[in-house]
Amino acid sequence: DAGVIQSPRHEVTEMGQEVTLRCKPISGHNSLFWYRQTMMRGLELLIYFNNNVPIDDSGMPEDRFSAKMPNASFSTLKIQPSEPRDSAVYFCASSLYREDQPQHFGDGTRLSIL
Amino acid sequence: KQEVTQIPAALSVPEGENLVLNCSFTDSAIYNLQWFRQDPGKGLTSLLLIQSSQREQTSGRLNASLDKSSGRSTLYIAASQPGDSATYLCAVRILTGGGNKLTFGTGTQLKVEL
Numbered sequence: 001d002a003g004v005i006q007s008p009r010h011e012v013t014e015m016g017q018e019v020t021l022r023c024k025p026i027s028g029h030n031s032l033f034w035y036r037q038t039m040m041r042g043l044e045l046l047i048y049f050n051n052n053v054p055i056d057d058s059g060m061p062e063d064r065f066s067a068k069m070p071n072a073s074f075s076t077l078k079i080q081p082s083e084p085r086d087s088a089v090y091f092c093a094s095s096l097y098r099e100d101q102p103q104h105f106g107d108g109t110r111l112s113i114l
Numbered sequence: 115k116q117e118v119t120q121i122p123a124a125l126s127v128p129e130g131e132n133l134v135l136n137c138s139f140t141d142s143a144i145y146n147l148q149w150f151r152q153d154p155g156k157g158l159t160s161l162l163l164i165q166s167s168q169r170e171q172t173s174g175r176l177n178a179s180l181d182k183s184s185g186r187s188t189l190y191i192a193a194s195q196p197g198d199s200a201t202y203l204c205a206v207r208i209l210t211g212g213g214n215k216l217t218f219g220t221g222t223q224l225k226v227e228l
Binding site: 004033042043044045048056091093099100102103104105106107108110 | 145146148150155156157158159160163165203207215216217218219220221
């Protein structure tokens, strides 16, 4: 079975540019999560969706960050404009919408803003 | 606010040794606790999930215990192997309106040496 698929795997861009990260959850999963991982802050939840609807975006750091889930098989996380402090590894995860179900993670996008 | 701490931050052991990783959390009102493994440059792989009503879960050489009242969990790895080298993270699922939110610990970086 295909796991959670993220693209790109690596992204290097200059500050001020728009960055779009993409995620395809596991088929049949109806919860989707975006996380950010840094050495300083560890793994932080940015936003999550249930049945394509954003439920909690309290982890989104600033208005420069936005996330969408237009359908059950695709989500994007956009940063505009990007800043060097946004450099991190961004993970997408999905699960069934049940509290007793584990989350399954993609391999992440390593983002470097110069 | 829920805080999750893991001790030690790093651990190096010889092959074959049994070892224990610790996880503590400040708010005992959790729904469940999940242990993950993260290999360098990769996402998180779910190892074990313990519901709040359970005391332990086992999978192969791994055994996870949960003492919700004291806010603690341990991951026991028997007969460690070099392939067990990775970062291990625990995460608690907290009871919120959304119901499906994980708070991650800081991780323990394990190295098993030949």
